[in-house]
Amino acid sequence: MLRNIPANMGGFKLLVTEAPAMKMRENGEGVTEPVTDRQGVHQFVVSLFAKRRVQPGEFAGKGDEIKVTLTADPGEGFEEGTYVELVNATVSHWETQNGDRYRSGLSFRADGLTPLG
Incomplete structure (x- = not known):
């Protein structure tokens, strides 16, 4: 499976739709807990609206909301409505099958x- 492929998002405008927050998950006992990496560092998540940058006369299309996991606390200043760039962005393909239910996507x-000026 392809993992951690460098992603050049320079061709997209990225607008914060949900400010960064600590990434949480429910453990096997139903308790919500922070997500950490293998070294125990807390992960964060931000929701962005991504829309292709266009040249005059081009059609931009719709755009999509994406959730991005951040490997460190991004700090202050990334409220809803802020345009941003991603630092060292990567994308990974994932898939799962539970019985006859198959799902796949990109993370x-x-x-x-x-922040962009």
Whole structure:
């Protein structure tokens, strides 16, 4: 399976739709807990609206909301409505099958966010 492929998101405008927050999950006992990496560092998540940048006369299309896992606390200044760039963005393909239910998709990850002027 392809993992951690460098992703050049420079061709997209990225708008924060949900400010960064600590990434949480429910453990096997139903308790919500923070997500950490293998070294025990807390992970964060941000929701972004991604829309292709266009040249004059081009059609931009719709755009999509993506959730990006951040490998560190991005700090302050990334409220809803802020345009950002991703630092060292990667994308990974995932898939799962539970009985006859099959799901697949892409997961986005970055080392951080940079605000755009």
